[in-house]
Amino acid sequence: MWTKSRQIKFLSLGIGCGIFYNFIFSQIPLVQKLELQLQDTLLRLHHPKSPPQEIILVKIQSKDLANQQLSIGRVFYADLAKNLLEAGASVVVLNLRNDWREAPGFEYPITITEPINRPLKNLVQNHGDQIVLVTRTNSIDNSKKNRILIYNHLLPFDSEQLRPLINPETIQGFFEYEPEAELPRNLSSTARRTHLVGQFFLSEEINQIQTFKSAALLALEKFEQQEKLLYLSSRIAKISTQVEINFWGKAGTFPSLELTSICQPSKEQKCLVASPVQLSQKVRHKVVFIGFAEGNNIHTMPMLSPFGDSIAGVEIQANLMASLMTDSFLQIPPQWLELIIVIFGALVINDIVYRYKDWRLLRIVLGIFIGYLGGCLILWKYKWILSIIQPLLVWTTTGISVFIYLIFGQQKEVITLQNYQITQLKAAEQEAILSRTRKILNRIASDIHDGPLQELKLVMDKIELSPDLDVDVILDKLAALGQEIRDKLTNIRRLAQTMEVTPRLQQGLDLGIKITLQELVNSGKLTVKVITELQPLEEPELSSVWIEQREEIYRFFREALHNVIQHAQAPRGNATQVCISLKQEGVRCSLAIANDGAIAESTSGITKGGYGIKIMDAVICELLDGAWEISAFPSGEVRVTLNWRLPNS
Numbered sequence: 001m002w003t004k005s006r007q008i009k010f011l012s013l014g015i016g017c018g019i020f021y022n023f024i025f026s027q028i029p030l031v032q033k034l035e036l037q038l039q040d041t042l043l044r045l046h047h048p049k050s051p052p053q054e055i056i057l058v059k060i061q062s063k064d065l066a067n068q069q070l071s072i073g074r075v076f077y078a079d080l081a082k083n084l085l086e087a088g089a090s091v092v093v094l095n096l097r098n099d100w101r102e103a104p105g106f107e108y109p110i111t112i113t114e115p116i117n118r119p120l121k122n123l124v125q126n127h128g129d130q131i132v133l134v135t136r137t138n139s140i141d142n143s144k145k146n147r148i149l150i151y152n153h154l155l156p157f158d159s160e161q162l163r164p165l166i167n168p169e170t171i172q173g174f175f176e177y178e179p180e181a182e183l184p185r186n187l188s189s190t191a192r193r194t195h196l197v198g199q200f201f202l203s204e205e206i207n208q209i210q211t212f213k214s215a216a217l218l219a220l221e222k223f224e225q226q227e228k229l230l231y232l233s234s235r236i237a238k239i240s241t242q243v244e245i246n247f248w249g250k251a252g253t254f255p256s257l258e259l260t261s262i263c264q265p266s267k268e269q270k271c272l273v274a275s276p277v278q279l280s281q282k283v284r285h286k287v288v289f290i291g292f293a294e295g296n297n298i299h300t301m302p303m304l305s306p307f308g309d310s311i312a313g314v315e316i317q318a319n320l321m322a323s324l325m326t327d328s329f330l331q332i333p334p335q336w337l338e339l340i341i342v343i344f345g346a347l348v349i350n351d352i353v354y355r356y357k358d359w360r361l362l363r364i365v366l367g368i369f370i371g372y373l374g375g376c377l378i379l380w381k382y383k384w385i386l387s388i389i390q391p392l393l394v395w396t397t398t399g400i401s402v403f404i405y406l407i408f409g410q411q412k413e414v415i416t417l418q419n420y421q422i423t424q425l426k427a428a429e430q431e432a433i434l435s436r437t438r439k440i441l442n443r444i445a446s447d448i449h450d451g452p453l454q455e456l457k458l459v460m461d462k463i464e465l466s467p468d469l470d471v472d473v474i475l476d477k478l479a480a481l482g483q484e485i486r487d488k489l490t491n492i493r494r495l496a497q498t499m500e501v502t503p504r505l506q507q508g509l510d511l512g513i514k515i516t517l518q519e520l521v522n523s524g525k526l527t528v529k530v531i532t533e534l535q536p537l538e539e540p541e542l543s544s545v546w547i548e549q550r551e552e553i554y555r556f557f558r559e560a561l562h563n564v565i566q567h568a569q570a571p572r573g574n575a576t577q578v579c580i581s582l583k584q585e586g587v588r589c590s591l592a593i594a595n596d597g598a599i600a601e602s603t604s605g606i607t608k609g610g611y612g613i614k615i616m617d618a619v620i621c622e623l624l625d626g627a628w629e630i631s632a633f634p635s636g637e638v639r640v641t642l643n644w645r646l647p648n649s
Contacts, residue, residue, distance in 0.1 A: 009349065010217045013327035013405065017398040018346030022339065025390050035389045036192075040306040042380055043246050046328045051248040054286050054325065055224070055318050058084070059293035075098060078119035079271040080263060081290065085127055085322060087276060088228040088284030091219050093132045093173075095291030095314050098298045108500050112375045115497075125156040128166050133289075134215045134317065136301065137174045139190050140198050141242075148174060148200035148212060173215030174198060174463035177301045177313060191303035191316055193242045193332060196324075213237065236324055244330040244385055245316070246323035250307045256293075256319045257282060279373040287321060289314050330385040334403040342391050345372070353402045365399060452484045505550055510534040510582050513557060516582065520561070528569045528595065529577035537584050537646070545647045549623050553591060553642065556619040556628070559612055560593040568597035568638070588644045620644075 025031045033401040058080070062268035100120075124131055133151055140146050151172060156165040176190040196217045198211050213221070245488040248254070248385045261270035264278060273279055291314025292299040301313030345368070352364050369392060376386050459477050505512040514534060520526035540546045561578075575597030583590050620626030623644040631639045 004451060007089075010354065011347065013402060014347040014350035014398065015343055017350075017401050018343040018394060019339075021346075021394040021397045021401075022342050022390070025393050031390055031393060035387060038305065038388055039244065039385060040247070042385060043328075043330060044246055046246065046330065046380075046383075048326055048328070051254055051318075051322045052325045053059070054090075055254055055321055056283060056288055057254050057287050057314060058262070058288055058290045058319060059256050059312075059314065060259055060291065061294045075118055075119045076263075076271055077290075078123045080099040080259075081131065082127070083129055083262070083273050083279070084283055084288050084290075087273070087280040087282075089130075089288045090285055091130050091132060091222045091287045092127075093134060093204065093215055093219050093287065093289045093291075093317065095134045095175075095299075095301075097292070098136075120154050121156060123170060124166065128171055130226065131171060131218045132215055132222065132470065133172045134175050134313075135172045135212075136177050136313075137179055137198075137200070139176050139188075142178075145441075146198060146200045148172070148202065148210070149556050150202060169210060169212050170218075172212060173218035174200070174212050175215050175301070175313060175317060175405070190247055191305060191311070192355055194245060194320060195242055196239050197237060210225070213319070216317055218322055219287055219321060220324050227285065232324070233431070234325065239331060241334060242332040243323070244332055245320050246326075246328045246330075247306050247319050248322060250309050251311045252316065253317055254322075289318050289321075291317075303368050310598065315646055327383075330380070330383055332385060338387055341386070342394050345395045349395045349399040350402045353399050354406065359399055360478075365395075390645065447619055452481045453531070456481050502551060502554060506555055508539060509550055510536050510554065512554060513580060513582065516558070516561075520565075526569070526578070527559075527563055528564070528575050531577060531579040533579070533581040533583070535583050537589060540647060543647055549647065552619045552622045553644070556616055556642050557591060557593065559615050563612055563640075564593065564595050564597075568595045584646075589644055589646060591642045594637055596637050597637070616640075616642075 034089055047205065058600050077094070077096075081094060084092050124133070135148055135151070137148055150162075150168050155168065155171070157163075157166050176194050178190050190634060194214060196214050197211060198214075199211050202210055217233060217236060217484075220236070224230050263272065264274050265577050291312065293298065293314055294311040296302050296310070301316075302310045303313070304312040305316075320329075348368065349365065352368075353361060356364060372391070373388065379386060391458065455477070459474060459481070463474065502512065504515045514532065517526070517530055517532065521530060539550070557580075561580075564575065564578050567573055568578070575595040578593065578595045581592045581594075616628050620628050620642070624647055625645040626643070627644045628640065631641070633639075
């Protein structure tokens with residue numbers, strides 16, 4: 001069962017790993033490159049093989065700007081757009097030079113604007129339903145306070161009402177742009193992902209928010225109005241998330257017109273159409289994008305395409321327009337939603353790693369990965385795209401990290417438990433040693449009291465009651481008593497130095513007996529054949545009572561085996577084998593030592609000396625329900641059996 005603190009710790013680990021690895025992999029170029037390649041592949045599967053024919057570009061080159069007779073200015077630019085519209089173009093999208101877009105601020109001018117802006121202003125006033133002015137903005141996601149520049153100087157103005165005659169949002173469309181030098185090839189690139197609708201502050205002084213459409217969406221809306229196709233733009237305008245731009249190829253994929261093929265040089269800086277019929281055939285019922293397409297400057301607005309080449313802003317707008325026209329773009333969920341998916345997946349992986357630590361783990365994790373890939377394909381079918389490679393890498397590394405953490409945690413718990421058990425075992429052994437020491441000391445004290453001290457009392461009584469004593473006899477007697485007492489005290493000192501738990505018994509009574517038998521055989525002290533039937537006992541290892549009893553049982557075994565060595569095997573006996581068995585039935589246990597020697601010889605060490613009987617009687621007094629017996633059979637077998645009951649843990 002999980003404790004509450006452990007659950008919180010485990011959840012924190014999953015969330016932390018998910019966030020940390022998500023950040024790490026988002027900074028690795030190789031991961032971003034693989035993710036980009038996969039998403040670009042999925043994008044290309046959605047769009048037709050060739051771009052729509054309704055889009056055409058008019059690219060203005062640097063050589064056109066350098067031509068003295070064809071000076072590209074506001075007058076010429078406005079005349080070019082007017083001629084395209086008169087030739088039958090449905091919509092003209094104008095990318096203005098950066099220095100043409102400067103405005104004095106949000107306040108609309110009351111006086112008449114400068115004559116240099118009048119041609120563009122008249123164009124907007126007369127063809128506002130077919131003109132889109134591209135307004136460059138920063139990335140919406142990277143700006144805390146998005147601001148859009150209003151072309152006050154190009155909008156017709158009502159000086160009495162102090163307001164523009166045309167609403168800016170109906171003529172201006174934004175284009176998110178980041179300089180190529182500051183733009184890594186990653187998933188957040190504005191050359192790949194863009195908003196179709198955005199909210200902007202009109203100025204830093206006035207906290208007024210206005211909704212603007214992207215230049216491509218606004219152009220599509222006006223194209224559908226001109227061509228009587230009012231169905232797609234209204235649905236697209238409701239998309240509030242970013243969309244993935246579909247690219248049809250490298251730079252130069254869309255058809256384009258050279259400026260010199262449209263206009264002839266003119267001293268009045270106007271665009272004189274060389275062949276109105278040919279121009280009408282090329283631009284009729286089409287959306288024309290006009291923009292600067294050469295050089296790496298603010299007028300061109302170049303960015304990196306999925307194909308790795310630098311592509312001008314006007315071509316990126318054309319790709320986005322084509323994606324909207326063919327309904328082949330993909331929607332991108334918000335970043336917070338993708339982060340939630342990553343964190344939730346990390347938590348699921350964490351839980352699975354915790355619950356399963358065998359081969360089922362790989363099967364379940366593989367199933368989750370396949371399920372996620374299947375879900376991504378289903379969403380892709382419904383025009384949504386999720387990150388694939390990065391979440392899978394995050395979940396994999398999270399699972400590995402948690403697995404390693406659990407292994408080290410388990411090892412730490414095992415070590416802690418082992419240390420605790422060792423501490424408990426040592427405490428139990430110390431308690432058993434103290435208990436045995438007390439009992440042995442009491443036994444020695446009783447021996448001294450019942451033996452030398454009683455003899456000493458008799459001697460003292462004789463001295464007191466008998467007037468004529470043999471002094472030499474008394475002195476000999478006292479010397480013998482003193483030596484006996486000194487021997488007892490020496491035994492006590494030796495006992496204090498050697499009192500400890502028998503190490504070989506710490507792994508179990510059966511192993512201790514087996515090791516002792518092997519040592520006796522190897523040393524040559526035990527020469528008969530040894531047969532063992534040793535069953536491991538269910539020992540309460542941390543019980544001091546059992547540790548003490550185990551020492552006594554081992555003492556009984558050594559005494560019985562010593563009797564076999566001294567009296568049953570050659571040269572004193574004729575035994576050929578000894579059988580030692582250790583058994584347990586429930587809580588009852590028995591230890592038997594049997595040999596096949598002659599009855600009289602094999603039992604003499606126990607029945608005659610009396611010391612063996614005394615030791616064995618002392619042992620059973622220390623055991624629970626302890627009892628022992630010696631049995632002699634007509635076949636010559638002699639068996640010594642000890643029975644006892646295991647103490648509770």
